[in-house]
Amino acid sequence: MFNPGRGEIVTSKEKVRILAVDDNAANLLALDRILKGADLEIVKAVSGTQALNLVLEMEFACVLLDVKIPDIDGFELARIIRGDELTKFLPIIFLTGLRKDETDIFRGYELGAVDYLMKPLDPIILRSKVSVFADLFRKEVARRQAVAELQKSKEELELRVIERTAELRSQAEELSRSNKELGQFAFISSHDLKEPLRMVSIYAQLLQAEHTASLNEEGKSYLTYIVEGATRMQRLIDDLLNYSHFGRLDEDLVDVDCSKVVEEILMGFKPRLTKVGGEVSCGKLPVIQAREVQVIQLFQNLVENAIKFSGKAPPRVVIDARDLGHEHQFSVKDSGIGIKPAYHAKIFDIFQRLHSREEYPGTGIGLALCKKIVEMNRGRLWVESDEGKGATFLFTLPKTVPKREAKRA
Amino acid sequence: MTSQSEILLVEDNAADVTLLRHCFPKTRQQYHFTIAVNGEEASDYLFRRGTFSGRVVPHVIILDLNLPRKNGKEVLSEIKAIPDLLKVPVLIITGSNNPEDRRACLELGATRFLIKPSSLEAMNALSSVLTEYLPVYA
Numbered sequence: 001m002f003n004p005g006r007g008e009i010v011t012s013k014e015k016v017r018i019l020a021v022d023d024n025a026a027n028l029l030a031l032d033r034i035l036k037g038a039d040l041e042i043v044k045a046v047s048g049t050q051a052l053n054l055v056l057e058m059e060f061a062c063v064l065l066d067v068k069i070p071d072i073d074g075f076e077l078a079r080i081i082r083g084d085e086l087t088k089f090l091p092i093i094f095l096t097g098l099r100k101d102e103t104d105i106f107r108g109y110e111l112g113a114v115d116y117l118m119k120p121l122d123p124i125i126l127r128s129k130v131s132v133f134a135d136l137f138r139k140e141v142a143r144r145q146a147v148a149e150l151q152k153s154k155e156e157l158e159l160r161v162i163e164r165t166a167e168l169r170s171q172a173e174e175l176s177r178s179n180k181e182l183g184q185f186a187f188i189s190s191h192d193l194k195e196p197l198r199m200v201s202i203y204a205q206l207l208q209a210e211h212t213a214s215l216n217e218e219g220k221s222y223l224t225y226i227v228e229g230a231t232r233m234q235r236l237i238d239d240l241l242n243y244s245h246f247g248r249l250d251e252d253l254v255d256v257d258c259s260k261v262v263e264e265i266l267m268g269f270k271p272r273l274t275k276v277g278g279e280v281s282c283g284k285l286p287v288i289q290a291r292e293v294q295v296i297q298l299f300q301n302l303v304e305n306a307i308k309f310s311g312k313a314p315p316r317v318v319i320d321a322r323d324l325g326h327e328h329q330f331s332v333k334d335s336g337i338g339i340k341p342a343y344h345a346k347i348f349d350i351f352q353r354l355h356s357r358e359e360y361p362g363t364g365i366g367l368a369l370c371k372k373i374v375e376m377n378r379g380r381l382w383v384e385s386d387e388g389k390g391a392t393f394l395f396t397l398p399k400t401v402p403k404r405e406a407k408r409a
Numbered sequence: 410m411t412s413q414s415e416i417l418l419v420e421d422n423a424a425d426v427t428l429l430r431h432c433f434p435k436t437r438q439q440y441h442f443t444i445a446v447n448g449e450e451a452s453d454y455l456f457r458r459g460t461f462s463g464r465v466v467p468h469v470i471i472l473d474l475n476l477p478r479k480n481g482k483e484v485l486s487e488i489k490a491i492p493d494l495l496k497v498p499v500l501i502i503t504g505s506n507n508p509e510d511r512r513a514c515l516e517l518g519a520t521r522f523l524i525k526p527s528s529l530e531a532m533n534a535l536s537s538v539l540t541e542y543l544p545v546y547a
Contacts, residue, residue: 195504198527199424205529206431234527 015041016134017058021051021077022066022095031064034123035130048072052080055087061137062091062114062130091133095119186244190237197237201230232361239365242297243350243372256295258285258330262319265300269307278307278315285321286328288397294373299332301366302393306334308360309391327379327399333392339385347383370395413439414543417467419451419484420444420502421476425525429471429502432526432535438543443467448479455487455494466493469542472519474503474510482513489518498542502535 016039020031023046032042043060045051048071055063063081067074074094081087094116115129204226212220262282273280280303288295299319306317316335321328339347339354346352350368374381374395385391416433420426426444433440443464445451451472454461470488474481481501488494498520503510511522520542526532 191505198504198525202428202527202529202532203424206428209529 015039016061016137017041017043018130018134019043019045019051019054019060019063021045021048021063021069021074023047023069024066027066027095030121031126034121034126040130040134048074048077051077055081055090056084059137060090062093062133064093064095064117064130067094067096091115091136093117093129093133095121183244187241190241190244194234194237197230197233201227201234204230232357232363236363236365239363239369243365243369252291253289254292255287256290256292257287258295258299258321261292261295262299262303265296265303269303272307273315276310276314278310278317280307280315280317280319283318283320285319285330286323288328289400290377290397294377298370298373298395301370302332305366305393306332306336306391308362310334310336324396327396329394329396331392331394333390335390338387338389338391339383340387341385344383344385348381413441414469415465415467416440416442417451417454417470418442418444419448419471419476419481420473421446422473425473428526428532432532432539434536434540434543447477448481448484451476451484452479452487455484455491467497468544469539470494470497470499472499472501474501474514482510482517485514485517485519500538500542 018035018040020028020035020042022028022031022044025046028044028046032044035042043054043058045054046069048069051063051065051069052072054060065074065077069077072080078092078094081090081092091114093114096116097119117126117129204223208220208223208227212223215223259282262285266280266282269280272278303317303319307315310316313335318333319331320333321330343354347354348367348371351364352368353362353364370393371381374397377397379395379397381393381395383391383393418426418429420429430440430442443454443461445454453459454464457464472481472484472488476484481503485499485501488497488499499518500521500523501514501519502523502525504525506524514522521538523535523538524531526535
């Protein structure tokens with residue numbers, strides 16, 4: 001198809017132009033008669049200057065050039081055509097009325113003529129020679145067209161790649177910005193929520209502690225619900241704050257002695273353990289490269305769960321670690337109520353709980369936070385357990401943190 | 410010696426004023442509270458302006474951080490620039506435990522950085538801390 005945007009290109013169905021150069025009008029007419037057909041258009045020039053203008057103006061399959069023409073002589077014209085960047089591959093067929101002259105022929109070839117024909121012209125030979133160049137030209141046009149189309153689709157493709165890349169980049173930026181804003185929003189609003197909630201909670205507690213005498217049984221039970229609800233919400237906001245806080249890697253990586261971390265956590269649980277006759281033992285734990293607050297949160301939540309879900313028997317919890325070469329594997333094993341395998345994946349989802357609040361209080365954030373912390377540190381967290389057979393929570397943490405990540409943190 | 414402790418309480422929230430007053434140990438000791446409900450009122454008190462022209466040197470200053478008009482840190486800086494108040498303990502009691510605020514306040518010369526109580530246990534703990542900074546009367 002002819003592309004109007006690319007004027008140089010003619011389609012193979014279009015007529016192929018042949019330039020005939022001769023100062024003799026009768027000769028030109030003869031050429032026209034011999035060659036004129038359905039697919040050839042003969043353009044005539046009567047002088048060298050006119051021929052030169054025409055070849056610069058439009059494309060021809062070949063030039064039939066009379067050696068003897070006025071103004072510029074045929075050989076000179078051939079030299080000019082060969083010398084010009086635009087026309088240097090234009091095939092030239094010399095037409096000569098002289099007897100076969102070796103010098104002329106030699107000069108013709110030297111100047112880049114592809115062929116010559118002696119006058120008087122043999123129509124059959126002339127037609128067959130011209131048709132060879134016409135075919136070559138058609139093939140060349142088709143090739144150029146294919147190249148142009150290829151180039152065009154390549155450009156379109158590149159443009160689409162550029163557009164799509166820019167689109168994706170801006171989407172990614174937008175996403176990261178809105179994520180950041182959401183995190184900030186959650187953080188700030190949780191802080192602002194805490195203040196009025198503290199007021200509800202503390203005054204409900206004061207009422208309960210100092211003014212129950214002025215309430216009947218029904219009033220007292222209402223007050224209990226207020227205190228419980230407010231306490232639960234406080235816990236929920238604290239957990240949410242922790243959870244959203246750990247989305248931000250703004251803390252430095254330091255050497256954390258896990259044994260010390262667990263020791264301090266266990267001090268906090270001591271009153272509770274003494275009360276129920278529970279026992280927590282801890283093997284030798286390694287020093288790891290991590291963010292201390294995260295390690296504390298991780299062990300705190302896992303140990304708290306192990307104690308909480310002990311069932312009727314006093315809790316027995318064993319904390320240990322194994323060296324797996326490139327990583328450490330930690331375990332927190334309890335002898336409690338256990339978890340059905342069907343729930344093993346679910347328990348790590350945020351807000352996922354398996355029991356009513358009356359049975360076991362909690363916000364459903366603890367294990368989700370643990371998973372987030374472990375995965376942020378390129379480790380894995382999972383559980384091995386069955387109902388009534390206790391549970392072992394295992395997690396791995398790599399021994400070394402890649403430099404790039406340590407820096408980014 | 411009079412057995413009345415003079416307390417400056419800078420706090421904009423009425424519920425917190427009541428709560429903090431409630432935290433003062435219930436002994437035979439009497440407390441006289443002067444309440445400033447924003448940073449500017451606190452400044453007026455410190456510089457003996459307006460209704461506070463006859464102020465005495467308090468035994469303890471309780472200062473919230475999140476105050477209207479002039480925040481707690483600005484008030485704290487002013488307190489530390491007044492010679493007769495230099496030895497008065499300034500207890501920051503605020504709603505959120507922000508490590509940066511804590512560091513900044515202690516650098517500015519705050520005596521303690523405490524969190525507003527959210528449970529009866531926390532109220533009792535705050536009570537004990539307050540006892541440390543109140544004068545002892547025979």
